[in-house]
Amino acid sequence: MKIKVDGISKQFGNKQILKSINLEIEPNRIYGLLGRNGAGKSTLLNILTDRIFPNGGSVTVDGETIHESDELLGKMYLMSEVNLYQKRSRLQDLFKATRLMYGGFDDVYAKHLCDAFGLNPKLRFGQLSTGYRTIFKLIIALSLPVDFVFLDEPILGLDANHRELFYKELLDSYSQHPRTFVISTHMIEEIANMIEHVFVLEKGEILVDDDVDHMLSQAYVITGPGETVDSYTEGLNIIGSESLGNLKGNYVFGSLNDDREIPDTIQISRMDLQKLFIHLTSEGSTVE
Numbered sequence: 001m002k003i004k005v006d007g008i009s010k011q012f013g014n015k016q017i018l019k020s021i022n023l024e025i026e027p028n029r030i031y032g033l034l035g036r037n038g039a040g041k042s043t044l045l046n047i048l049t050d051r052i053f054p055n056g057g058s059v060t061v062d063g064e065t066i067h068e069s070d071e072l073l074g075k076m077y078l079m080s081e082v083n084l085y086q087k088r089s090r091l092q093d094l095f096k097a098t099r100l101m102y103g104g105f106d107d108v109y110a111k112h113l114c115d116a117f118g119l120n121p122k123l124r125f126g127q128l129s130t131g132y133r134t135i136f137k138l139i140i141a142l143s144l145p146v147d148f149v150f151l152d153e154p155i156l157g158l159d160a161n162h163r164e165l166f167y168k169e170l171l172d173s174y175s176q177h178p179r180t181f182v183i184s185t186h187m188i189e190e191i192a193n194m195i196e197h198v199f200v201l202e203k204g205e206i207l208v209d210d211d212v213d214h215m216l217s218q219a220y221v222i223t224g225p226g227e228t229v230d231s232y233t234e235g236l237n238i239i240g241s242e243s244l245g246n247l248k249g250n251y252v253f254g255s256l257n258d259d260r261e262i263p264d265t266i267q268i269s270r271m272d273l274q275k276l277f278i279h280l281t282s283e284g285s286t287v288e
């Protein structure tokens with residue numbers, strides 16, 4: 001089962017939020033959906049799961065429009081900041097209701113997760129702190145028998161220990177039952193090792209649609225004396241730079257010119273995903 005997003009556009013009032021987005025989401029992969037605040041990530045995830053309608057374009061799964069198929073929508077789950085639950089409902093009853101809605105729910109795994117996170121399922125939703133509301137929603141997302149799990153800012157309010165635990169549980173769960181996860185978060189460093197493919201949304205458009213390894217294999221930091229760095233990187237795709245006294249670092253995205261001799265005084269190292277994202281999405285940078 002593959003999701004195909006074809007020419008999706010969305011306007012709110014006269015503001016164009018998404019501009020003809022095209023992408024494909026393959027089975028059994030972990031994706032990162034990255035973008036600055038207001039880039040349109042939640043809007044896209046809401047359209048993918050039919051919570052809001054686009055102004056143009058289509059979302060299909062193996063050729064079938066999701067909008068017309070409850071069966072396909074039942075294979076997707078979007079966990080988002082929105083609280084869909086009544087405050088007085090007990091968590092254990094919400095688990096049961098979720099089972100009825102989706103036709104399945106892994107109670108044993110949900111219990112394991114409740115124990116691991118220290119969440120008492122007898123509590124009412126309204127009694128939970130912000131972090132535990134997130135944990136409850138994550139438990140639902142991980143325990144459902146769906147093929148596509150969309151997580152919109154899944155670590156809202158989680159402390160560092162709970163974030164670590166969530167990443168570990170997600171990977172364990174993925175290796176036991178491979179399915180697709182699309183994770184939208186600003187904690188890029190923390191998920192960088194987990195995601196295989198990345199979509200970067202910038203001002204309503206897809207700026208990057210690439211495997212993480214491939215993307216990072218062309219992301220370099222060239223450091224050394226300012227003049228030498230500038231002359232070595234001349235004509236390359238420089239997406240940012242930093243200076244400290246006479247020392248300079250130019251961030252290059254794209255291939256280096258192999259014919260160019262590397263001066264002894266400069267150093268070439270790899271960029272990490274977070275740095276690459278920051279420089280790609282800062283004003284004035286370009287992707288080639």
Ligand SMILES: Nc1ncnc2c1ncn2[C@@H]1O[C@H](COP(=O)(O)OP(=O)(O)OP(=O)(O)O)[C@@H](O)[C@H]1O
Nearest residue numbers: 012013017035036037038039040041042043044201
């Ligand atoms: N229901 C709505 N009505 C009007 N404007 C909206 C609505 N929902 C979203 N927007 C606007 O659309 C733009 C994109 O919002 P969206 O929530 O998709 O961004 P995002 O990438 O998820 O941002 P963040 O990282 O800050 O959560 C924003 O300018 C937002 O104000």
